Amino acid sequence: MPSIMVGEVKPGTKIIKDVVTPLGGVLFTKGKIILPRDIEILQAFLIQQIEIEGTLGDSTAPDTAKATKQTTLVKSGAVINESQLVKSNSPLHDEYEKMVALVKKSYASAAAAPLPILELRSQLEALISHLKDYHVLKFAPRVHLEQEYNYHNAVLSALTSYKIAQWCGYPQKDWMQCAFAGLLHDIGNVKVDAALLQKPTPLTPPEIEEVRRHTTYGYQLLRNVTAINEGVRLAALQHHEKIDGSGYPLHMEGSQIHFYAKIVAVADIFHAMTLVKAYRRAQSPYLVLEQLLTESFGKLDPVIVQTFIQKTTNLYNGTRIRLSDGRHGEIIFTDRSNPTRPMVQVESAIVNLMLERELYIQEIIA
Template identity: 30%
Template sequence: MRLVFTRDLIPGMLTGGEVTDVAGAVKLLKQGICLTQSQITKLQNWGVPFLYLDDGTDYDRIKFSGVDMIKINFAKVYQEIMHDVGHMFRYIKKFREVPVMQMKALADHKISLLVETIGALDYLLEMRCHSEHTFQHSLNVAVIAGVLGKWCGYQGEKLKNLVLAGLLHDIGKVVIPLSILDKPGYLSSAEFAIIKQHTAEGYQLVKTSQQISQDVKLSILQHHERMDGSGYPAGLAGDEINDGAKVIAIADIYEAMTSDRVYRSKMTPFEALNIIADQMFVGLKPEICLTFFDNMRNYLTGSSVALSNGLEAKVIAFDAKEKHVTRPILYVQNGTCIDLQKEALRIVGVYG
């Protein structure tokens, strides 16, 4: 059998085993199915990162590049964790109780592997799909928060707590009606008021746990508070907000913007960072935002992108004077360079 990323599938390939969704809960295809384009699209929409093909090849003898192996291992671990997280979130929804020790073990021993992977945010983008599952968003936020936390100097138990906070930040949504969570359009003021209850509901689920630190509890409660006092649930401002909550807030925004939703398509990292930049001196902590931008420059340099005029290009540099990461210098396929600070063009797609 041969492992192939879903984006590389072509019609006519044969599945080498049963294919399920990322949570392992829904059976999508049986073994030995000859893939059609419709089925490939379905797999991509469900967010299946890879599958095994039955092509008579001995998988153990296949030679992958070092980068391919890192990506494959990331996808494997991600899918395993997704299955576990989905199971735990369904447990929380049913019993209104958080399996704390299992969640901590996931954050400390498995999600930490994703956080420590070089190129984690690149690979995470490839795992994104149309999904209204709170547990998938929570796993992604845990990884992004862990990476951002490392960039901000978090380490040891402090970093573990930040990853756990990212994993648990939206557990309060298990009590929110799906008709509101999955609504394909704008929420009414009454519906948004119900959504806003998820921070306090999540805090209630963990507040008596002796195994969860106060920092994690406050990050769950305060990740929608904003530096200028415009957030919820308490309208806190500045230093009144827990430091971990400030990191989770940025990870939460970035993940939400770069993932597909039923009411909109995902944004590029450049668009998401632009939104964060707009909030940097209002609701978000500037120092954390600037750390995020500085490191994302390194992440995005070398990326292949699609432009609004139909051309493809590669990110080669960022102007040292530019504060943000939204308008880099590009090398275009036709051999010319474009400075997006001087051109009325947009990046509409990123291919890694």
Template identity: 35%
Template sequence: MGHEKSMRLISLNVLKEGMVVGRTIWNEAGHPLLQKGVEVSDHIINRLKQLNIHYIYIEDKIAEGIEIEETISHQVRTRTVHNITKSFNAVKKAEPTQASYVLDQQSKVIGGIIEGLLDSILESEEILTVLTDAYLYDEYLYHHSFQVTLYSIAIAKEMGYAYEDLRLIGIGAMLHDVGKLLIPTEILLKPGRLTTEEYDLMKQHAKFGFDLLRNLHSISLLVAHCAFQHHERLDGSGYPRGLVDFEIHPFAKIIGVADVFDAVTSNRVYREKLLPSQGIAIIEAGSGTIYSEKVVEALKRSIIHYPNGTVLLLSDGRRGIVSKQNNSQPECPLVRIFEVENVLLDATYEINLADHPALRIDKIETEYVAYVE
């Protein structure tokens, strides 16, 4: 069954009729929107563009045998987002005075969700796979809350936190944006730039979240502080209170980084999403000034930088496709070399970038097309 496992990640810009889908794309209900093995037509290409999808896996013989490992199974992801949606919708529908009460009732569900995710993450030695284009969700907020929880737990696990702290960080991450349920939908989902007034109201979500959470019996006050502080930055440039380094709770520093990482690597209406390594680079640029250095380093160690099936151009003119991950050094995957100076090799071979410190990755080539057919 070799051909089931031959996935190359490409940009929608170079997707052509006749290519074959390498990995199923799912909708928010957990149903396949586009099945693996389907031949691509112009109609499919236009539909994917409408859906704001940027990358897709296709079958390709240079990717023979390359698989995508999901840290969290598709079933767990669908079930979790479904449960978050139910909990959040209950809060959203409640009268403003009742919202905290409803959230208190939902807290058992939320605690259960976190414990389930913790089990999945703690039993896996793998680093996190971060390619959200295989999933389409109507509600950005619910999917975002799920992703940020995943990244926060992975970072905190890497930093050596014990189970009870991981559980609290997970709940804090899950509820970090709960205040957005009190922001008018037209501002939340506005496709263009927000006006200054709208942005000021949007920034209130951190305070709204704190107010919703701080009096709950069933949820630690720490969780409320995660919601309050996830937009605070070390140098005092954050909001809503302009706190500085030592005033920000360590959990909020973790969730703050996870939040930005998910925002830049996810599909948003108003800008291109970035690949994981590009998202990491953006966060690294703020390491030690706006983000905690320890947290940034832990992020870099706990997630995949270059997903399997990604074509890379190396600094010595060789071109290869990421075939496996190097869990101890996520920034140095194993690469199957298939081309040298634009000439396809008769026989491919694999190198481990960790063994070649002088080699740099010059370019991620999601638009790679072979020079000779």
């Protein structure tokens, strides 16, 4: 008898086994046809799965749900995401990989030749056409070569910047330009010594200054590019500026910073910290969200940060996760005033992450 996660139940589904509440009462009896309101009731009672009519082959609960999202580092330097590889026919992943390849090619020639901006736009539009399948906390590249970090960060920042612009209610005309801002914000790195970008040990003060010049290099490279607006160029220049003036390269404050740059700053920090680098492991997305919240006090735009956190953590109850201590569980309740610290069911126990501060969600599995 196929089981299905409640979040995947469709109206019209027939139940083939009584649904019992955590306290032992019968919520729905065998044979009931699920109506839209019934799905809300199931979720309110924290029911995780139900058994439905149909053959195993027809079940909407895929076998891939058994796969975890853990990554394995192989000798070639590639990080292979096993659960994402299973989704080999995902149009989103296909277009994502085409976008990464195009960004890599564009970066290689950027210092000597004009950017293929129309080709980049066409592929970006193809990628964004699958945006409904992109979840910031859940998506991961199928294969990630550590030395290609900059290209993955560019594409992920483009997708996330587009979504943030939507979520914050900016005009639709700005959405694609925000995606361009995310895609090209680090283009200036092509003029920085690659050895510095990959250096596994702390940079010296002169090396830090050289790496920081990628912001001005980026603006210079984009200055005469058509099909992008000035906000995209300013995002390359200003995405490391801070609201309190402590950023670089010009120590701008508050309203002096273009809103594209404020959006890209959030997307860039999130992906920079959750992607694997040659010299650093990927960090928990939930810990990164908490750090972004801290940074929103004087460093990052607080409205953008709070909107980003609220939207990305708006997951349905039953979402499967892995905790920092290795245990697997399911989110059963999220307090919107503490969205990074939900209640998680681990086997028969309830873990309240608001109280058990030493624990956190390491990754979302499905």
